[in-house]
Amino acid sequence: MLDAFSRAVVSADASTKCVTDLGALKEFVAQGNRRLDAVNAIASNASCMVSDAIAGMICENQGLIQAGGNCYPNRRMAACLRDGEIVLRYVSYALLAGDASVLDDRCLNGLKETYAALGVPATSTARAVQIMKAQAAAHIKDQPSEALAGARLRKMGSPETADRCASIVAEASSYFDRVISALS
Numbered sequence: 130m131l132d133a134f135s136r137a138v139v140s141a142d143a144s145t146k147c148v149t150d151l152g153a154l155k156e157f158v159a160q161g162n163r164r165l166d167a168v169n170a171i172a173s174n175a176s177c178m179v180s181d182a183i184a185g186m187i188c189e190n191q192g193l194i195q196a197g198g199n200c201y202p203n204r205r206m207a208a209c210l211r212d213g214e215i216v217l218r219y220v221s222y223a224l225l226a227g228d229a230s231v232l233d234d235r236c237l238n239g240l241k242e243t244y245a246a247l248g249v250p251a252t253s254t255a256r257a258v259q260i261m262k263a264q265a266a267a268h269i270k271d272q273p274s275e276a277l278a279g280a281r282l283r284k285m286g287s288p289e290t291a292d293r294c295a296s297i298v299a300e301a302s303s304y305f306d307r308v309i310s311a312l313s
């Protein structure tokens with residue numbers, strides 16, 4: 130498992146050079162508080178995000194909770210909710226580290242094969258992950274939509290930035306995309 134710093138060391142070592150690209154690390158440090166706010170925005174909304182994403186996935190495909198569907202019976206529903214939570218947790222670790230290796234090594238490695246063996250539909254999982262990607266962007270920007278959140282609307286009160294943390298949103302989105310491509 131690597132983070133932005135250990136990644137710089139490993140890359141430099143691979144070419145037997147001193148660490149040279151300090152610009153990227155300087156930026157990483159300068160943006161550190163945004164990153165922590167972004168991780169907090171995901172972590173403290175995680176259970177709501179997971180339950181909403183799985184519910185949305187099922188609303189769009191109700192066969193999942195009927196006999197023969199992969200969220201039926203309750204044991205599978207519980208496994209599915211747990212998997213949603215696992216994915217979101219590893220995305221939040223990757224965002225904290227500024228590196229995808231923890232997500233790749235400890236969550237995605239072999240997941241596609243496990244799902245194929247168990248008959249877990251990858252397209253439905255991808256849909257749930259896509260919903261979590263949209264939720265994460267809204268929470269990091271601290272602009273959750275009233276229309277979608279209803280009575281559960283929750284704002285983090287993060288400091289306003291002109292760009293709404295666009296680069297962190299893009300980075301978080303890339304980790305969700307990584308999950309989707311690992312399953313497809």
Ligand SMILES: CCC1=C(C)/C(=C/C2=NC(=C\c3[nH]c(/C=C4\NC(=O)[C@H](C)[C@H]4CC)c(C)c3CCC(=O)O)/C(CCC(=O)O)=C2C)NC1=O
Binds near residue numbers: 215250
């Ligand atoms: C730390 C990393 C890690 C991951 C990622 C992980 C995933 C994982 N999900 C599993 C099962 C499962 N995963 C699902 C998930 C779903 N079914 C659906 O229809 C939906 C599309 C989807 C939820 C979005 C289900 C239903 C099972 C149980 C399948 C079965 O036993 O028939 C299993 C098989 C063992 C078990 O049931 O616990 C593993 C290993 N385990 C890990 O340790």
